[in-house]
Amino acid sequence: MRRLTDERSRITRRQAIASGAAVSTSLFLAGCADDAEEDLPDDDDDTPDVEGQLNITQQVAPIEWDPVVANDAYSGQIYHTIYDGLYEYDVQTVDPQPKIAADTPEIERDGERFIIPLREEPEFHDGTPVTAEDVIHSFTAPVEEQTDNMPDFDMIEDAEAIDDHTVQFDLEFPYGAFETVTLATYIVNAEARQDDPEAFNLENPIGSGPYQFDQAEIGEFADVTLWEDYWDEPSQIPSIRWEPAEDDAGRVSRMLARETDVMEGIPPADWESIEAEDGISIEDTADTGVFYLAFNCQEGPTADPDVRRAVAYCHSTSAFVDDVIGEAGQNINYPVGPTIAEEWDFPVDEWNDMEYEFDPDRAQELLDNSDAIEEGDEIRFISPPDDLREQWCELVVDRLNEIGYGGRVDRLDWDTFTDTYQSGDADEFNVYSLGWTGGGDPDVYLYQLFHESQAGVNQGHFYESDEFHEKIVQARESVDMDERRELYIEVIEEILEEVVWIPGWNTLSAIAYDEDRVENVLPDTSTTTTPRMDLPDAALR
CATH class of the missing domain: 3.40.190.10 (Periplasmic binding protein-like II)
Structure with a gap:
């Protein structure tokens, strides 16, 4: 951002x-x-x-x-x-339909090859026709240029124009979200873009x-x-x-x-x-969006999971959402959009029951017993220029101050905010509040917001656990929905138990x-x- x-x-x-x-x-x-x-x-x-x-x-x-x-x-x-997409979602759904594509993809090699026919009618605003080369550039440039959108495309091993109106993508692995997420990509004019x-x-x-x-x-x-x-x-x-x-x-x-x-x-x-x-x-x-507090798990006081738990005990997220968001949204104690959670039959009732209740005595006990923080130490929160997220941070800081541990909230412009949370520097922040628009598959949330490859890009918590990251990759590289579901449940439960995030709400x-x-x-x-x-x-x- x-x-x-x-x-x-x-x-x-x-x-x-x-x-x-x-x-x-x-x-x-x-x-x-x-x-x-x-x-x-x-x-x-x-x-x-x-x-x-x-x-x-x-x-x-x-x-x-x-x-x-x-x-x-x-x-x-x-x-x-x-721009038009290769595929585009029907309005108010996450159901992709052919747009520049002429039909649904032909899938071969157990989900590792996608062959896509293109319509002949589409033209760019400069009058040139949309061809397979434009589609290929739109899908390969994010990886070649290492843009923030690279995770949506880095499974593509090879892209080939069979002819002007047929594209073939070969994947390194059978990416489960390729058809529902990656193929819904906007197509740019390759020649105009490459010129400048x-x-x-x-x-x-x-x-x-x-x-x-x-x-x-x-x-x-x-x-x-x-x-x-x-x-x-x-x-x-x-x-x-x-x-x-x-x-x-x-x-x-x-x-x-x-x-x-x-x-x-x-x-x-x-x-x-x-x-x-x-x-x-x-x-x-x-x-499909989610709002959350994320902790700096790499360094500083919030590298201690008990400090993170204490912050969670300092307030009631559900009460904040009820009081401030009201009917405009809902409290969620999980890191994916509710529509995606419902589609995947995730155990959201169990996860919502795992939410930390307001317990200032327990919060103080955890902080008193932690070697990572001393009484009077400040926990630094950063917020983008958004009133709701700033208000959430201020609520937690007020409660920290009440139990003898300091806190502060810095509301930053977007440029400074992004640079700060991506740095992982505990001198600059310990907790940040952000949101994510999400999409049609759990991978869009769990890989991009939690995998170690996204540290300093889409996530600034820098949470480390080899098994945790391996599960995210294993789910990403599978087309077995049952297998993916079980892996994602395990990943989300670790996020909640280790308090990498405090999930907030969906509006x-x-x-x-x-x-x-x-x-x-x-x-x-x-x-x-x-x-x-x-x-x-x-x-x-």
């Missing part, structure tokens, strides 16, 4: 093509889209507004446009309109999706425009503008004042008041929208594609 520097410049897509000038998309944005007001239809006009612009307010600013390197949910909200990867990421992304990148102004907005020559059934919305408002109150006030058409990131405390507002509706669906994926302006715009199962803007029924009133 990288964040770029906050330089200020403005460039349109046409200017970028003409001059090669740069636009940074570190969009820590907080503006509004008053220019679109001239195009608003009369209230009684129910036809789609062909001249109109949909305005979306985001919870966090996006940072880049290239799916090969991008690893944050809020950039994905924009680039999912620019940085410009492709920050200035002129070229996909084959329903929208083209138009313009962006750092700290203000990002615009896309409907591609008139889209090869598939297009959306009915001519253009979209995204504007971040990372302050909860600011985001809500924009929605209530009708200064935006759609808002994602509904603060739980404001859910009821927004829903009660005439003319504003909330749509929600199950989400509903939700949007608020202006009923007089919007129809058929839906939240999706992931923050990355919420709201889902590639649907042909989506329209402005």
Whole structure:
């Protein structure tokens, strides 16, 4: 979840093509889209507004446009309109369907070979056809360039273009999530990207999706425009503008004042008041994400599992979730999304019963008996710029202070936060709070957030246990669901027993929208594609 520097410049897509000038998309944005007001239809006009612009307010600013390197949910909200996937999930499901692919894959060699036919119709925004070489580049570049997305692709041993419209992937092992997760990858224009990867990421992304990148102004907005020559059934919305408002109150006030058409990131405390507002509706669906506290298990006081247990005893996570999240989410004491846990028939009731209850006496006893910490020592928590996660950290610190052990919470900007937790440096942090969008398979959570290969990348706990990591790999390299399930149960139980994490909650994926302006715009199962803007029924009133 990288964040770029906050330089200020403005460039349109046409200017970028003409001059090669740069636009940074570190969009820590907080503006509004008053220019679109001239195009608003009369209230009684129910036809789609062909001249109109949909305005979306985001919870966090996006940072880049290239799916090969991008690893944050809020950039994905924009680039999912620019690119088509080889396969794409049906709305509000984790069921992948062919998109650029012409059919389901032919699977050979006991799950180690996938042969995929491609449609002939798809074209990129520059008019060039989508070919097997573009698909191969989209799947191999994350490994060749060692991007944060490498774990989704590093099982690919060989990728071959059988012809312009047939791709063959040979895997090092039969990766159980290849069909459900890896094949749902966005396809980039290989030639354009290889000519100048940085410009492709920050200035002129070229996909084959329903929208083209138009313009962006750092700290203000990002615009896309409907591609008139889209090869598939297009959306009915001519253009979209995204504007971040990372302050909860600011985001809500924009929605209530009708200064935006759609808002994602509904603060739980404001859910009821927004829903009660005439003319504003909330749509929600199950989400695959998880929020958590993770401990520095490598060094410092929290390298002692009893210190970690004491922190867990310092508060009740379930009470915090009930009080603060309410009906907008649910407490979960396991590190995968509830929909995935249900699909895999995981013993979630048993795991929820393992949650630590508030017991300050037991917490103090564990800390008093630990050689890793002395009375008055500080346990340092770091939080990203998010009110809920900061509030969770502050609750635990308050309770630590009450029993004679110090704590502090540092709320950091995303760039500093990411660098800090990836460092594993106990002088900089002992506990961090984060979230993960998840996906359609347990591997997306357990390999990327717990395996040792991801230390300093997607995880900063640096937890060490040879058998633990071997089980994660064994499950990753199996296509036997029963075997994988048993391995994952053992892994998750160790996470809970050793308190590598304190799992927190799963929120509903939700949007608020202006009923007089919007129809058929839906939240999706992931923050990355919420709201889902590639649907042909989506329209402005």
